[in-house]
Amino acid sequence: MYKIAVAGTGYVGLVAGVTFAEVGHQVTCVDIDEEKVKVMKSGVSPIYEEGLEELMQKNYAAGRLEYTTDYKSAYKDADAIFIGVGTPEQPDGSANLSYIATVARQIAETIENDCLIVVKSTVPVGTNDKVEQFIQDFLINDVKVEVASNPEFLAQGSAVHDTLHAARIIIGTESKWAEERLTNIYEPFNLPIVSVNRRSAEMIKYASNDFLALKISYMNDIANLCELVGADVQDVAKGMSFDERIGSKFLNAGIGFGGSCFPKDTKALENLARQNGYDLKTVKAAIDVNKDQKTLLYNKASKRLITFNGLKVAVLGLTFKPGTDDLREAASLENIPLLLEKGADIYAFDPVGAENFAKVHPEGPISNGSITYVSNVEQALQDANVCFVFTEWGEVKAVTSEMYKDLMRTPLVYDGRNIYDVNEMEEAGVEYHSVGRPSTS
Ligand code: NAD
Secondary structure, three states: OOEEEEEEEHHHHHHHHHHHOOOOOEEEEEOOHHHHHHHHOOOOOOOOOOOOHHHHHHHOOOOOEEOOOHHHHHOOOOOOOEEOOOOOOOOOOEOOOOOHHHHHHHHHHHOOEEEEEEOOOOOOOOHHHHHHHHHHHHHOOOOOOOEOOOOOOOOOOOHHHHHHHHOEEEEEEEHHHHHHHHHHHHHHHOEEEEEEEEHHHHHHHHHHHHHHHHHHHHHHHHHHHHHHOOHHHHHHHHHHHHHOOOOOOOOOOOOOOOOOOHHHHHHHHHHHHOOOOOOOOHHHHHHHHHHHHHHHHHHHHHHHHOOOOOOOOEEEEOOOOOOOOOOOHHHHHHHHHHHHOOOEEEEEEOOOOOHHHHHOOOEEEOOOEEEEEEEOHHHHHHHOOEEEEOOOHHHHHHHHHHHHHHHHHOOEEEEEEOOOHHHHHHHHHOOOOOOOOOOOO
């Protein structure tokens, strides 16, 4: 059992902290956000992730898990401090490392024992060398401190499962001491561990994420071509998926990738390449394709309709994917302002994301249109002139072609997630446009 502190209780930090407690470590989760800490202490998860709240309550009750804003008490005698604070994108595409620097300084001025600092946040290659030097420079006590890289691969929406059943744990260290301590911490998870040097670990994270982003953009590019030449991208993907070299995952065409990771990690790697005088053409292409894909539905509908002014527009799904309340880089955030500007009256449904969306676009008149948040798909669809599907929530997948036909004033549907069967929509008399598949009229 190790005494572990975790800096940052977002998707990565909180899930790491809770699962470390679950396997028997003594964990203190630190955040600067007092409200968040209060909420967590009351047994409530500040983020929506399946199974998280139960594990929080169980391990808190067992005395293995604490939450605090008092970083000094958490860091001073920890065996390991995991850093899971944000590394958001800056205007030039590079990663903002100021949150990491703040934690590094707090650690340097606090620790009283030998301590392994483990960076889980996604940081450009070479950052952890600098973090280690920075901590050494500000260290107050005469203790041993080393930095390890341990990038995180969880996907939002299945974060707890992904952590407890990870395909691999990547650890990047520069000494036997660090490697052994980190291996021991992960030993109870009983998962494959890949031990490499620090810079390779940092690169594995970007190379993996950007490969997946490339795969998505590639399929979206192919989907756009399928539409032009009369092929069906879903059939194409099915045919491709039988090839083991390609695999069946990440072949779904749609309106592009969002979330807090792929958009920023593609830009950060492209930026890192540029800083090093290298033109990373493949990743640049993935970024380009994704940018256009985000507003594909709006552009298609704009060509079809003479105006959005005064139309009732149903929006099904706001989050960047199902299973999360996260809106970062969601397609809805790109399309809805365009629709509002054109005077659309939007009726939006999302089972968990509406509250966060309303913080950005409050209910009522906005721009030249208005937005109303509704609690079920029927309310969104009733008498609507057009419907946009941005997220494949279960509730949205369950809408039948007959419901579109019967509830909407004009059954005109733009589906960014290729959820429905084209033939069923055709038979029901729904005008249906999706991505890379034939449209019905
Ligand atoms: P997040 O924005 O959800 O959470 C960050 C948390 O850190 C916030 O609660 C914030 O209040 C807290 N914080 C900021 N400064 C602090 C400080 N000095 N001390 C303590 N807490 C502090 O971030 P996230 O989505 O969990 O991402 C964290 C990192 O992990 C990023 O680098 C991200 O790229 C990477 N990552 C994220 C995911 C994901 O799916 N979200 C997956 C893999 C990797």
